[in-house]
Amino acid sequence: MTEANPFRPVDDTARGLARDLIEGATYGALATLQPGKTMPSVSRIALATDEAGGLVTLISTLADHTRALHANPACALLIGEPGEAGDPLTHPRLTLHAEARFVARDSAEHGHLRARYLALRPKAKLYVDFTDFGFVCFEISEALLNGGFGKAWRLASADLAPDQRTT
């Protein structure tokens, strides 16, 4: 069987589009491995950027996905949601393969993330200080960008850095 390579060479257009999707993400689909199984699950989480331009979420230990990330931090995110009028298959979206890193609630990093997150997502003040909630940073290893039918790129972590926009 011959298999076509559906991916285009990475260029600044792809890097810029990926960066825009990251900057604009208020939520996304988080894929995890179900603990003790070879089955994935997927759920919606809120997202925001951290100071370095990475992605962070604020989640509860009561949620299945939090237990799954504790058992296996390997995960994936899908961001870039079409509006109601958009065609879901032509709207750009980005798959991110990542490791979840839990941020200790008594750390200085938690304080920085809390201040930034509340500035970006003011509604989160209702639950940010609940004892079951905490921040999780996503350490991205690679990304797949789909810009619509036939327009796909496979990007490395470095292609997603904020300073790529000015090169």
Add this chain to the structure above:
Amino acid sequence: MTEANPFRPVDDTARGLARDLIEGATYGALATLQPGKTMPSVSRIALATDEAGGLVTLISTLADHTRALHANPACALLIGEPGEAGDPLTHPRLTLHAEARFVARDSAEHGHLRARYLALRPKAKLYVDFTDFGFVCFEISEALLNGGFGKAWRLASADLAPDQRTT
């Protein structure tokens, strides 16, 4: 450690909401296992219902998710997308744990699905007959319904059947 059970008892409200999300899904996030790894991936796919009220997609063998489903048909879907104005964390969404079943292109089932799918998603006529495209049915084992903050239900496959709406 004490852990609260965040799930409510399943009732007809939950069954009806889950059914509405399935009937209304034009696309969703598909979580798969990356072949040969203990890492998930997640991507956007088009969705429609089949005659029995289940979910079906039309995907290309060139896509990573198709190869992943061939290697391990255990997967998960997230449906129920907020509009542009909606709050993503209060908008109802449904996680479905499922097995993917590939439909042979030379089968009678393919013909039935093709006719129904094109009636529901006319734009798919542009690629439905490409040799790399085929239908995949999702055999759902369980579902997690999140109706917004603090409103969660764990549903069995039988709770998702279309005839549940009239009970």
